[in-house]
Amino acid sequence: MSDIRYGLIGCGNMGSGHANTLTSGAIRGAALTAVCDASADRRVWLRERYPSVTVFDTTEALLDSGLVDAVIVATPHFDHPKDAIAAFRRGLHVLIEKPAGVSAGRVRLMNEAAAASGRRFGIMYNQRMNPLYQKVRDLIASGELGEIRRTNWIITDWYRPQAYYDSGSWRATWAGEGGGVLLNQCPHQLDLWQWTTGLMPSRIRAFCHFGKHRDIEVEDEVTAYVEYPNGATGVFITTTGETPGTNRYEVTGDRGKLVVENGRLTFWRLRESEPEFNARNTVPFDRPEEWKIEFPNLGPSPEHAGILQNFTDALLNGAPLLAPGEEGILGLSISNAMHLSAWREEWVDLPLDEAAFETELQRRIDTSRGRG
Structure with missing residues (x-):
């Protein structure tokens, strides 16, 4: 061909x-x-x-x-x-x-x-091409980390000044972009969050601040707590109004912990799973033996x-x-659920009530200064 x-x-x-x-x-x-x-x-x-x-x-x-x-x-x-x-x-x-x-x-x-x-x-x-996140996904999928217990992503290095938002009348409006940091800056992290772990949350409680740091309509600071079907929990924190920012992704399993930060991957590997250790241990304040594995530079991302x-x-x-288009709905469903939770000030279950989200979004579009 x-x-x-x-x-x-x-x-x-x-x-x-x-x-x-x-x-x-x-x-x-x-x-x-x-x-x-x-x-x-x-x-x-x-x-x-x-x-x-x-x-x-x-x-x-x-x-x-x-x-x-x-x-x-x-x-x-x-x-x-x-x-x-x-x-x-x-x-x-x-x-x-x-x-x-x-x-x-x-x-x-x-x-x-x-x-x-x-x-x-x-x-x-x-970002699915990034060797760091590919390795995280591989270590989780292969069982090296064991069963996931907690995820935590702090991604606050999306700093944007007011001049950025003033550069277009459509920017940071419900009618122009449909959202703020969750929809504009963070789609990659929201995708990687579920792609690397293989887990979608079962429910979400999010706190979104709209125009907290800038003169904008949409969210510029978010803290969300999620629960997974296996009982694991997670936190996702992001903002465009903070500098210097942080980009730190942690995934803890019953066999250790993975951390991606500053372009490096570190794996704290337990000799045995935490539940197995806890079942046999009789020594107060003892803990499982662990190794710290610092991965070398895994190479550039294409x-x-x-x-x-x-x-x-x-x-x-x-x-x-590597990135089927059909999977775009996964990270988007997470951000939609965060918005809906913040708007209604309540827990939101996944799979998402898509009609409820659409109704709430349209209310904001109808009164958006970005209309037309």
Whole structure:
């Protein structure tokens, strides 16, 4: 099969980055053949920068052009499901930017369209390419950590000044983005949280502060407590209003603890499982023997280019997708549940009541200063 012909829907910051990657020749078996953008000025720039690529005024014109085998959707959050569904209905493969969408209910329709089309579907969860998180997932899946008892992620190094939010009237509004730090900055961590552990929470109690540190509508500080089906618990803390920030991910099992921080992975490994030790021990204040294992540098992460190459390989030779698009609903359901819990000031069970979330979100969109 010849090169996969990619079309790019949306050429803002992320879209332009994908265009540069594809036109640089960095992705084996891939070529950028068409792009589209809603901005007339942007289209002029695109024609000047990529003279060999066809530039379209609308998404529909690109999808109907016959010039592409697959599309990358890099439009605003609300449009991801709509644009992906339109592509699937034309028999095209789809790779979407994160997040999968704004609400799990709308994303579910996209997943159903993907299944009905028989096309390949991926999401730009580039952090799944990071060797650190791949190793965490491997150690948990292999049983080295034992049964998970607790997770804890503090991700507060998303600092954003007011000038960032003032750079676009759509930024940090319910109508423009559909959420704040949970939807804009943290989708990767929310995905990795469930991807590395293989666990989705069974219920969530979240406390979201809306416009606490900045003049914005949406959440800029979140503390959430979760419970898992096996009895484990977890905490997720994030903000865009704190500096210097922290990025520390801990997973504790009955055979030790994993910590990812400052680009390094450390594993405290118990000689025997904690329940086994506790059952036989008769010495007050004793504890299981442990080893501290500091993993060497696990190598660079190929990031977005890695996802693009993996998706291209899937289309050309059936390689398994590292980030299937259908899995975008998982992290999004967690963030939706956090929002719903904060809005209603109560526990929220998972699977999510998608209709309840949609109703609450729409109330905020209707009064958002980002409307129109």
